[in-house]
Amino acid sequence: MKTTTFPLRDFLVENKEVNFDLASSSVSDISVISDKNIFSSFDTGYSDEYSLELERKLVDMYGKVNDVEIVSLPGAQISNSLVFLTLFDHGDEVLVESPNYEPLVKLPKQLGLKVKTIKRRYENGFDLKLDELQESISKRTKAVVLTNPHNPSGVFMGKEKLSKIQQFLEERDIVLVVDEIFRDFVKDGPSALEVGRNVVVTSSFSKIFGMGGIRIGWVASRNEGLIEKIHRMKYHMNLLNSTLSERMTLNVLENRETLLTEVRALAQTNHSMVRGWIEGSKHIEWIPPSAGIISFPKFRSPCTSYELAERALKDDVLVSPGRFFSEDCDDHIRLCFGINTQKLAIGIQKLSMVMRTWD
Ligand SMILES: Cc1ncc(COP(=O)(O)O)c(C=O)c1O
Incomplete structure (x- = not known):
């Protein structure tokens, strides 16, 4: 199999020592493990005890949605991989969005699927145009793959739009991932x-x-047949998840609502700070993300996104070059703000100083 690189990952790992990380799309500085006794009576043997409980609790998390089936797996990325690997055949066509989180474009290609892209344009608020999606579907299309909220822009697609897409695909026997x-x-x-x-x-x-x-992580669906296929593939590939990690995740699920309140409050405070800066700047503009800690602003300078990121690094600030999400997004950066608010303020100030050198 021909394999490809993952430049965003390499760039983030190479520069992980930075003090002001505005590139990582995870919330940081959050303490989720409250049960310090987790190791006191832990069975290290093969056991599906925790995954069964975890899958049940994850089903509960989807609340009012009926007949949800879940396979727990080691992360969302493996979950995406097993979806591509298990539900489709070599040569099947999948439609993915652009800009996008790189593995969602490169992984299906490496697995031998035919990948077509559909644009989410800045001028359209990173909205996915239904007519363009419909025109991009061919007889060979087996899946449409979205991120929601969209990575990198953070724009959320509401139920009405999702429903229209789902209905169109269902009539053609296409899976919406x-x-x-x-x-x-x-x-x-x-x-x-x-x-x-x-x-x-x-x-x-x-x-x-x-x-x-x-x-x-997990794969969820109300289509039992699809989930059964993924369960089977999981057993052949990895038997089980880390039971210790499952146990920790169960613990987190107990405190989920409290943690969500904490995280959403941080995201909102930080969003306001970033918005204040961007709206007052002549160097950068954005489509405000619907919620969360990722955004994909556009900057006004003759330099490339990689040059901007390199320049910011000299001032101890890490941002992700837009070109890692799509080649034609070289005037964007992915700006994340899941770090603590004081650090974010300094990071933004430094980035703003870098941009002022363009005047
Ligand atoms: C859209 C998207 N999916 C999946 C992942 C990876 O998730 P996990 O670490 O749970 O495998 C990322 C990480 O950046 C992501 O942005």
């Missing part, structure tokens, strides 16, 4: 699961609760 890793930032934000049974959702707590290192 939605990566909802940022959805919990949107208070009462509907899950795509609500709109139909030809929907597969992936997620994790890696972003909302800064739990990327715990490696627990």
